Amino acid sequence: MADTTTVTVSIRRRPSISDPQGATVARALRDLGHNVSDVRIDKTIELQVPPGDPESIRAAVTEMCEKLLANPVMEDFEIVINP
Amino acid sequence: MKTAVVVFPGSNCEHDVVYALEALGGSADLVWHRDTDLSGYDSVVLPGGFAHGDYLRTGAIARFSPVMAEVNRLAASGAPVLGICNGFQILCEAGLLPGVLLQNRDLKFVCKPIHLRVESTNSILTRAAQVGDVLEIPLNSYEGNFTAAPDELASLESAGQVPLRYSDASGNVDEINNPNGSTNNIAAVSSGNVAGIMPHPERAIELILGSADGRILLESFLQSKVSSHV
Numbered sequence: 001m002a003d004t005t006t007v008t009v010s011i012r013r014r015p016s017i018s019d020p021q022g023a024t025v026a027r028a029l030r031d032l033g034h035n036v037s038d039v040r041i042d043k044t045i046e047l048q049v050p051p052g053d054p055e056s057i058r059a060a061v062t063e064m065c066e067k068l069l070a071n072p073v074m075e076d077f078e079i080v081i082n083p
Numbered sequence: 084m085k086t087a088v089v090v091f092p093g094s095n096c097e098h099d100v101v102y103a104l105e106a107l108g109g110s111a112d113l114v115w116h117r118d119t120d121l122s123g124y125d126s127v128v129l130p131g132g133f134a135h136g137d138y139l140r141t142g143a144i145a146r147f148s149p150v151m152a153e154v155n156r157l158a159a160s161g162a163p164v165l166g167i168c169n170g171f172q173i174l175c176e177a178g179l180l181p182g183v184l185l186q187n188r189d190l191k192f193v194c195k196p197i198h199l200r201v202e203s204t205n206s207i208l209t210r211a212a213q214v215g216d217v218l219e220i221p222l223n224s225y226e227g228n229f230t231a232a233p234d235e236l237a238s239l240e241s242a243g244q245v246p247l248r249y250s251d252a253s254g255n256v257d258e259i260n261n262p263n264g265s266t267n268n269i270a271a272v273s274s275g276n277v278a279g280i281m282p283h284p285e286r287a288i289e290l291i292l293g294s295a296d297g298r299i300l301l302e303s304f305l306q307s308k309v310s311s312h313v
Contacts, residue, residue: 018264020228
């Protein structure tokens with residue numbers, strides 16, 4: 001059994017929140033001739049936690065997201081517990 | 084009126100704030116962010132800078148500094164609490180002010196004098212000013228683009244909690260005079276005895292600095308304590 005479990009948290013700005021970085025990159029890609037209608041640049045955070053019951057891990061990481069990792073005013077999050 | 088000016092690792096405008104408050108007749112001390120007792124103070128300023136390097140998001144880690152429990156207590160007791168620039172971001176993260184500050188619309192760090200129109204005098208920042216006054220104050224930020232959830236924004240606007248908006252020298256508020264993309268040109272937000280402002284009034288208190296228009300905002304802050312005892 002592995003010493004730790006890897007948990008990947010994707011933090012995404014809500015669709016209604018503008019993403020100036022994404023818009024700038026989309027423009028650059030179009031300048032290069034690519035057919036790209038939109039780009040969103042988001043954040044991935046990888047955590048190493050002690051192995052355990054996936055439900056408990058999910059509950060703990062959800063708390064981390066709600067308290068610190070994500071700002072609920074502008075961001076949504078998704079948690080993937082790596083097998 | 085004694086003000087605690089909180090210093091986080093990475094704060095860099097704290098001395099300017101102390102200088103400005105003392106120049107206006109106040110008394111201010113620097114207080115380290117790990118301090119847990121602000122009982123000797125009757126107001127707080129969170130100054131500009133890069134608290135905790137602003138890793139993750141601006142203000143996200145700073146809001147959990149030990150001193151923030153005391154900042155919350157003072158805010159709840161009615162004491163004036165002001166966040167300038169990074170301090171504004173911290174107050175939003177801490178939930179003491181609504182909304183968030185995103186990267187500037189054009190992804191440019193904006194560092195220049197801008198104009199602000201006074202929209203309301205019902206805040207600790209503007210009580211000594213007049214609605215319609217236009218102030219020239221330096222702006223110095225990369226993440227100064229204020230936004231809020233639509234219902235929050237509507238409630239801020241209808242409750243008169245926007246004391247200052249970006250404008251031109253004549254007071255015209257429009258998109259051309261919006262330096263960072265802030266929703267509705269919002270430059271400052273207030274909630275009772277708490278306020279946040281993105282430009283730096285402490286850098287505009289003497290004509291030798293190019294403008295003394297920041298005085299009226301900091302004088303308002305210093306007068307707020309007196310009023311809260313009335």
